[in-house]
Amino acid sequence: MQVEQISVFIENKSGRLAEVTRILGEAGINIRTLSLADTSDFGILRLIVDDTEKAKGVLKERGFTVSKTEVVAVEIPDRPGGLAGLLEVLDAELINVEYMYAFVERNAQNAVMIFRFDETAKAISALCAKNFTVLNGEKLYNL
Amino acid sequence: MYFNEEFETLPREAIEALQLKRLKALVRRVQDKVPFYRESLGKAGVCADDVNSLSDLTKLPFTYKQDMRDSYPYNLFAAPMEDIVRIHASSGTTGKPTVVGYTRNDIDVWSELMARSFVAAGVHKGDIIHNSYGYGLFTGGLGAHYGAERLGASVIPMSGGNTKKQIMIMQDFGSTVLTCTPSYSLFMAEAAREEGIDFRDLKLKVGIFGAEPWSEGMRADIEQKLNLSAVDIYGLSEIMGPGVAIECCEAKKGLHIWEDHFIPEIINPETGEVLKPGEKGELVITTITKEGIPLIRYRTRDITSITYEPCVCGRTHARIARMSGRSDDMLIIRGVNVFPSQIESILMGVEGVEPHYQLIIDRQESLDTLEVQVEVDEAIFSDEVKHLQALAHRIEKQIKEMLGVTCHVKLVEPKSITRSEGKAKRVIDNRLKA
Numbered sequence: 001m002q003v004e005q006i007s008v009f010i011e012n013k014s015g016r017l018a019e020v021t022r023i024l025g026e027a028g029i030n031i032r033t034l035s036l037a038d039t040s041d042f043g044i045l046r047l048i049v050d051d052t053e054k055a056k057g058v059l060k061e062r063g064f065t066v067s068k069t070e071v072v073a074v075e076i077p078d079r080p081g082g083l084a085g086l087l088e089v090l091d092a093e094l095i096n097v098e099y100m101y102a103f104v105e106r107n108a109q110n111a112v113m114i115f116r117f118d119e120t121a122k123a124i125s126a127l128c129a130k131n132f133t134v135l136n137g138e139k140l141y142n143l
Numbered sequence: 144m145y146f147n148e149e150f151e152t153l154p155r156e157a158i159e160a161l162q163l164k165r166l167k168a169l170v171r172r173v174q175d176k177v178p179f180y181r182e183s184l185g186k187a188g189v190c191a192d193d194v195n196s197l198s199d200l201t202k203l204p205f206t207y208k209q210d211m212r213d214s215y216p217y218n219l220f221a222a223p224m225e226d227i228v229r230i231h232a233s234s235g236t237t238g239k240p241t242v243v244g245y246t247r248n249d250i251d252v253w254s255e256l257m258a259r260s261f262v263a264a265g266v267h268k269g270d271i272i273h274n275s276y277g278y279g280l281f282t283g284g285l286g287a288h289y290g291a292e293r294l295g296a297s298v299i300p301m302s303g304g305n306t307k308k309q310i311m312i313m314q315d316f317g318s319t320v321l322t323c324t325p326s327y328s329l330f331m332a333e334a335a336r337e338e339g340i341d342f343r344d345l346k347l348k349v350g351i352f353g354a355e356p357w358s359e360g361m362r363a364d365i366e367q368k369l370n371l372s373a374v375d376i377y378g379l380s381e382i383m384g385p386g387v388a389i390e391c392c393e394a395k396k397g398l399h400i401w402e403d404h405f406i407p408e409i410i411n412p413e414t415g416e417v418l419k420p421g422e423k424g425e426l427v428i429t430t431i432t433k434e435g436i437p438l439i440r441y442r443t444r445d446i447t448s449i450t451y452e453p454c455v456c457g458r459t460h461a462r463i464a465r466m467s468g469r470s471d472d473m474l475i476i477r478g479v480n481v482f483p484s485q486i487e488s489i490l491m492g493v494e495g496v497e498p499h500y501q502l503i504i505d506r507q508e509s510l511d512t513l514e515v516q517v518e519v520d521e522a523i524f525s526d527e528v529k530h531l532q533a534l535a536h537r538i539e540k541q542i543k544e545m546l547g548v549t550c551h552v553k554l555v556e557p558k559s560i561t562r563s564e565g566k567a568k569r570v571i572d573n574r575l576k577a
Contacts, residue, residue, distance in 0.1 A: 007526035069526045
């Protein structure tokens with residue numbers, strides 16, 4: 001039920017983001033979605049791609065520090081209050097969201113959000129119990 | 144103007160005769176009282192009777208900072224504890240400081256040499272000395288303080304920090320002399336300007352700056368911004384503290400080293416061979432009158448040259464050039480001694496951190512800054528910002544606690560630290576570029 005995400009350490013200087021995307025592009029890897037967390041010194045680029053292992057390999061080869069993390073992709077009704085309803089479920093279970101970002105999905109009634117929880121398994125079962133759709137990796141990489 | 148005209152202007156032959164007499168007595172004393180020297184002189188096969196001319200000094204073995212560390216805390220003392228009236232220690236060196244002890248006579252000599260230094264710098268009885276050197280284990284504060292009192296000047300025991308108060312006191316008390324690190328003087332001038340106070344309007348006329356390396360460019364900057372005469376002072380706690388050598392205000396061309404108490408030599412740091420006057424090498428000092436912790440041929444690691452040419456001020460004591468570097472990799476950051484190896488061992492102690500680091504030393508708003516760049520590899524990488532920030536803060540905190548120096552830890556990409564011939568360049572010091 002979890003989705004593989006790769007995280008890349010990027011120094012806060014010009015051209016680094018372009019470098020990562022260029023390496024992935026040249027390797028024929030498609031970026032499904034991404035988010036960038038930044039501080040004054042460095043950033044962490046989080047990506048979901050269609051071939052996690054290959055992406056990790058080519059980036060490491062080029063000297064980047066890369067790690068793989070399991071995240072959770074959840075469908076959220078694309079209407080006012082959709083995200084709030086989901087967060088309330090987590091709040092009730094005292095589960096923390098470490099970070100989250102949106103997934104760009106074409107032609108759909110539902111939005112997809114990517115979550116990193118402090119307690120992943122507990123979060124998944126809480127969401128499933130409330131009839132939220134948790135997407136598996138295969139489905140997501142090929143959307 | 145001299146503080147002790149007789150001794151400060153002794154003819155060369157008289158200085159050398161006095162040095163020889165004191166050197167012989169020193170060798171006899173340490174052989175008698177310090178097991179370390181009994182052993183090292185024994186190994187070198189020399190005793191006091193073998194010292195018959197100053198050139199015999201080269202027969203004596205060197206003393207290294209490591210010897211002082213190995214003797215922690217009191218094993219190099221030549222006087223019994225009941226005769227030691229003061230203990231100081233040098234700033235952070237791998238956790239354990241270097242400890243020095245002074246007898247009443249040592250404090251007396253130090254006070255006199257510091258008073259001589261004040262006079263050489265252009266300070267007189269009647270001056271108000273604002274002493275911003277740190278009071279405490281560091282020798283700077285108390286060393287300058289006792290010298291000021293010996294001279295008979297009024298001394299304000301400010302110590303470091305609390306810049307606003309420093310400025311207020313300097314303004315209200317009419318300080319005429321400032322003693323601190325050169326970088327702190329500029330920092331205070333800038334802080335004052337922000338408060339709408341122009342340092343040039345204060346009564347300061349002399350600044351005595353030391354405890355960190357500074358350039359002629361920085362001197363010009365200080366003299367312009369503070370409207371005073373900036374003088375370089377040299378000292379190190381192992382030898383005594385501040386006042387080992389000082390520039391005279393008449394020439395400001397080299398620092399007179401008080402030769403009736405210290406014998407300086409300049410050596411090739413690689414071979415140990417003694418170099419000629421004018422040649423650049425490592426300064427080695429023998430403390431010929433010290434009782435608490437006398438040292439024979441102490442390797443200061445400071446790079447300079449020496450001249451015995453007469454000086455316009457009339458002092459006959461040799462002059463050493465302003466320090467142009469170190470023969471080891473020690474850095475002096477805001478007056479604190481830091482070896483890259485110490486930072487390396489702290490980094491190694493942080494779980495997962497590889498010793499891929501670089502130290503960038505700079506001067507911002509006239510204060511030394513230290514940036515420690517650490518390469519992020521998979522062992523320490525996290526997809527969460529807070530974990531990486533916590534790691535950086537943990538390293539900053541440990542460096543502060545163990546070395547006493549504030550730094551900024553910057554996490555960088557692997558291999559971003561320039562490696563030349565497979566070896567990383569560990570230190571980039573941008574301070575002396577100005």
